[in-house]
Amino acid sequence: MTSTDRQRGPRIRVPRAHHTAEQPPVGPTRSDTADAVIDCAVYVDGQRQPPVEPVASLERARAVGGFVWLGLHEPSQAEFETFASRYGLHPLAVEDAVNAHQRPKLERYDDSLFMVLKTARYVEHDQLTATSEVVDTGEVMVFVGPEYVITVRHGEHSGLKELRAGLERQPDMLRQGPSSVLYAVADLVVDHFVETVAAVEEDVEELEASVFSPDRTDDIGRIYQLKRELMQLRRALNPLEGPLTALAERQVEQVPEQMRSYFRDVQDHAVRVREQLTAYDELLASILQASLARTSLADNEDMRKISAYAGIIAVPTAIAGVYGMNFDYMPELRWHYGYPLVVLVMVLACLGLYRAFKRSGWL
Template identity: 75%
Template sequence: MAGTDTPPGLPAGPPVADGLPTLRPRPAGAPRATPVRPAGRDVVVDCAVYVDGRRQAPVAPEDALEAATAQGGFVWLGLYEPTERELTAISGQYGLHPLAVEDAVYAHQRPKLEHYDDALFMVLKTATYVEHEELTATSEVVDTGEVMVFLGSNYVITVRHGEHSGLTDLRARLEEQRDLLCLGPAAVLYAVADLVVDTFVDVASAVTDDVDELEASVFSPERTDDIGRLYQLKRELMSLRRAVSPLEIPLQKLAERQMDVVPEAMRSYFRDVQDHAIRVREQVGGLDELLSSILQASLARTTLADNEDMRKISAWAGIIAVPTAIAGIYGMNFEFMPELQWRYGYFTVLAVIVLACLLLYRGFKRNGWL
């Protein structure tokens, strides 16, 4: 299938189902870039039919929905960065809403939950922590992606964007929980949401270590410049915050509202995920506030250091002004100046200069300027 535009068995071009609208044309002057899937990657990652919580014999993607309907089960179709043509062809079979298809193709959506007739469309932002030896002013700390889920009475379609947050291991773990899979496609949506939120917890914990390292650096006895690193970490933390905060409302809807495709038994599961999301949001918010405080402390420390430098410069300038003034006066070469004809005048002037400088140095030292 690699290198083709459409999955095998699915029609190329617009959906063939009568009456199904196609994607809206892009407005002039506002084009969207079509996703480019890496070479060698198939659009269909996995496709399976589940009946009574058990995975059935392998079936072709184009026959999966019919097989699931006939057996009273559901099909889970996993896609990776489909193009508009590929997903439009699949939407013809499953009756997906064109607006949801458009969002799934072009990605870069906020976490949300949309209700289209008897189907749901949910967008979840994924995140992963980018390992780095040392945090710099340009370090990438949080990498984000997206997972979109189409949910119907007898199907669930997951569309993944990004090189992380693969769902292969999740599918394997979920297939070991037959009781959960017996609850239908909503169980898959719960498992995906739970995985995404659990990943947020791991990312927030890793970012906490970076915040602790910066805090120790800012308040260390050594003079450091951490402002650039602090701003960079705040920007990266903002990406995580944008992924976590908007997720609460969709999860609340799934936990509290009655929906045909979400059984009553699944609401408690979504409520648990919502609680985890709230805790992560509070943790991320706390980290952001702590970073703001550390940034203010760093700026205050930098200002204090600049003031100390300025006082030292001013003190030394005051000390140097004494010999400069005396030497300037005697360098005017007037004929009648005090002590010009005295044998010990030169040494006396030097002694006066040294004594004055020592007195000034002592005074500045006592006042903390040096």
């Protein structure tokens, strides 16, 4: 695979920990009425402000001229309703955020944006089998308004704790407002796709080596399973290009002009990952055809060997069948050396046939 190192501006580099979820911060920032709240903070001029109760965070952000970032994990309908009414979220977007299982999309509701992103994680395994789970997907929903950004995660990976910490170390980026968080989340999601595809490449290479190895292997089931996993990745990534294109090329009220170049960079790398997925899928199709052809060739070789040995065995069988007819007058029937001569003829005939089949490549 080509190098995935990015050449970009203020890159938000954070440690990757796929299985790490956001941890609640110390302080009274978690409301008893919203158990799904992972973190909530108000940011003014790129700086995190003292802790505030989530239910009062929006009022606090308005009072100090900043914005609030509220992080939720798999909220129930009742837990989300408290914030939906305070933030004025559209009921359709709220329903999508609670129920999950949405395809990537970008929707505009009055003065807010609602974006759905699919996340991906490579599932480690000792050996690829016909039933291996290679890719695990989740979802991140992002609500963006003039004074708030709400992230809703579904799944046990792609936590945003490190992402939030990385952004807090870059106040210049946070000064761009809620759209900076949307960019950082989209960038993180695409980076996870890059990492997942890089790991899948190793499985593709292992299958390719197995199919063309001297040993006889049955890889058809494993190839088909990996193609299914790649299809799952493509279904999660391909629809994301549309929303990223809209954020990068169209004028969106919630996204300042200076942020569009960042979304354009994310879009570019999403396209590159999509092209890599397409290439791997086509390569797997070729490997599958090669595996089928090799299996067919092996079956033909087996049939030729069986036919050759059947031809060799047919000679002594025919001779024994003739002498087993019990006629009174047969060549050398009463001769003292008749039996060893017939056996010798059988052996020489079998050796001759074996040598002929060996030269022709049937054995």
